[in-house]
Amino acid sequence: MSRLCLALCLLHVALCIPAGADQYPRQPGIDVERYVFRLELAEGTREIRGEADIYLVFKADGVSEVFLDLIAAKAGAAGGMVVSSVADAGGSVGYVHEGDRLRVKLGTPGNRGSRRRLTVSYAGVAADGLLIGPNKHGDLVFFGDNFPNRARQWLPVLDHPSDKAAVEVAITAPEAYQVVAPGLLVENTNLPGNRRLTRYRESVPITTYCMVIGVGRFAMEAIGQVGGAPVQSWVYPQERDAGFRDFRIALRPMELFSWRVGPYPYEKLANVQSKTRWGGMENASVIFYREGVVTGKGTNEGLFAHEIAHQWFGDSVTESDWDHTWLSEGFATYFTHVYQEYTAGRDAMARGLRRDRENVIAYFAKNPASAIVTPATVSLDNILSTNSYQKGGWFLHMLRRLVGDEAFWRGVSTYYARYRDGNALTDDFRRVMEEASNQPLEAFFRQWVYAPGQPTLSGTWTWAGGVLTVNIRQVQAGDTTYDTALDIGIVAAPGQAPSVQAVRLDRREQSFSFPLDKEPSGVVLDPNVWLLMQAGEFTRK
Ligand SMILES: [Zn+2]
Secondary structure (H helix, E strand, C coil): CHHHHHHHHHHHHHHCCCECCCCCECCCCEEEEEEEEEEECCCCCCEEEEEEEEEEEECCCCEEEEEEECCECCCCCCCEEEEEEEEECCEECCEEEECCEEEEEEEEEECCCCEEEEEEEEEEECCCCEEEEECCCCCEEEEECCCCCCHHHCCCECCCCCCCEEEEEEEEEECCCEEECCCEEEEEEEECCCEEEEEEEEEEEECHHHCCCEEECCEEEEEEEECCEEEEEEECHHHHHHHHHHHHHHHHHHHHHHHHCCCCCCCCEEEEECCCCCCEECCCCEEEECHHHCCCCCCCHHHHHHHHHHHHECCCEEECCHHHCHHHHHHHHHHHHHHHHHHHCHHHHHHHHHHHHHHHHHHHHHCCCCCCCCHHHCCCCCCCCCHHHHHHHHHHHHHHHHHCHHHHHHHHHHHHHHHCCEEECHHHHHHHHHHHHCCCCHHHHHHHHHCCCCCEEEEEEEEECCEEEEEEEECCCCCCCCCEEEEEEEECCCCCCCEEEEEEECCCEEEEEEECCCCCCEEEECCCCCCCCEEEEEEEC
């Protein structure tokens, strides 16, 4: 992956194409609006034959070339694609396929606002990105597994989340196989030679990493609808009963998030047992789960909640630069906790948050310079870090505490409504939350999102003469002094729930006094799990 990054950086310099913080060379002169992929799959070969229509709109005048990402076949390489022709509006045009980029010379330059269709014909073996092989039952299956930048292994695309597009796939495969893909099923035709043509159309723009297919023997069950979108379970037929039972859980997170955030963004949701390399992969409207997801005991509810939350955050509202991956993973992590909160209660949520907090602290100990957003060090190797997931989730939790439930949920809904089917960056989210809460949040975002670390709190408490005095010290290494709310929990008697006094920390050492008639049995910091803090020594003096 680092070698690829180097190649892209060099290309970026050579072509003077502006790049984002993640160094992907942007093409501001074009926007892909829709892809149509026609693919032929067969038994007994790993070769695929493909034709891709790329419908684009020009965003500038005089655009004479277009670059697409597509891994090229090379001597000694395990796979790669060979392009046989490229057409511009039906007429053959020149192209160069080098460095895993397909440089297309347009027949005539494109001007702002005009549209064009390019057609790329190609064939080859995908070394990655399209997994072809036996599943756990020995049946041949084909699964796209594109995240983060592996669509280019088998599809000619502008392979970056900032360019989302509608997509249609037309798969010709052996007749015995079913096909699942993003969007609605629009054709299912038996062809001569025991083959079958299946077409799906996704009319909502999605990222290329979500443009996948699943082809094989499946058992499919329609389990209901949420907001008019059919919800389906696709499992291996050998695991039909257990799989159908497990996958019915999908309706609950869909209903919760539709209510909390806004309408489900796609025309359907298929939950699919698959060979994805991830635990689950949130492909828009067609989530792929790992093969072992079926247990028959409903043990993967959190995984379903996580991937389903991604349909809103990551899939529908997508980070436009990879270093803002927390806008996808942090949200999915937090919404899994929210799902717990609603279905199992606040204590269950707090258990998950405590576990995440331990992970964040441990990760920070090993990566003391790494923040949730660290543009200088972004690479595709480290976007899926504890910072993107657990610290991103914790940030949302603390933001909710800061602005209050009502403003938080109003802001999250507005953020979704405003950036639905599009892209956003952290500042876009901040601005929406500032509007919703009517308070400036720049310092809060700077402290938690753009700076590494968290406070370590130590201190003492005393009770004398009807007054409880709590002394708190911020003892974390470095110069940072945190400005944050802290709950002090006062336990009247052993076993009782603490009563809470909220204070504001903004200095290295502070004392707080509370009138208290009776001597408390204990004092605890952050009893309700609202602060990302490392616990130092806190004792009675
Ligand atoms: Zn995720």
